[in-house]
Amino acid sequence: MAMTGNAAPEAFELDGVCKRYGNLLALDQVNLGFPAGTTTALIGSSGSGKSSLLRLLLGLEWPDQGRVKVDGRVLQPGEVLELRRRVGYVIQEGGLFPHLTALGNLALLPHHLGWNKGRIRERAEELATLAHLPANALERYPAELSGGQRQRVALMRGLMMNPDALLLDEPLGALDPIVRHELQDVLKQIFLQFGKTVIVVTHDIAEAAWLADRIVLMRHGKVVQDGCLEDLRQRPADPFVTRFVEAQRTLREPQA
């Protein structure tokens, strides 16, 4: 995101953030920074607070304690609409509107901001090439697309306005292994080309390591470890880290 002065501020920052839902403490004193231009994978068991964390960064939720900062400034409710224009958000299953074609879904925000049809189509076609979506799929409704194609469109929608940052919540969650593998390549290529701040939530440690140099592992609303895959493997901060890493099955040759 925008830099001010000599020091590049963190694109996003959580400063002593607690988030409660009733009696449940979903985030417990989280301190984390996401420097501008870096890619981070957030992993952790189900219910550890990963999605809540992303929603706080987007102003879709507010902390009960602590502060969320964007570009070094505390996020204010009045800034959320503008923030949503500057940050692409991609969720599992895509969240596409079923009554609009792929192109219609992609066009929603740019149309609202006054882009003409030609410019919208040109941008959509450019992104279709990037996301390896056949151009004719742009005219189809979500129900006429495969799961992988819907995810590609969701990713394209997140990139449509050339955002300053991209937040992805299990973008490859519900896909078969071959499509997932292909899309991991597409995502990695896009992140490299994009060169901006990316935070991606996944359950899969191999996917996390493929997409990001930095992995933040969460459990029960707290950050357990923040490092690279090698740190998690060789220097686990906690026995839970080893359990989490070892719980991810790898295929081995059958024993003779």
Ligand SMILES: Nc1ncnc2c1ncn2[C@@H]1O[C@H](COP(=O)(O)OP(=O)(O)OP(=O)(O)O)[C@@H](O)[C@H]1O
């Ligand atoms: N709107 C809500 N109302 C009540 N409880 C919620 C709400 N959103 C999340 N929670 C609870 O907060 C905790 C953290 O949820 P969150 O979705 O952030 O976890 P997660 O790590 O993203 O989980 P998953 O990997 O299963 O998506 C969970 O126990 C969840 O049930």
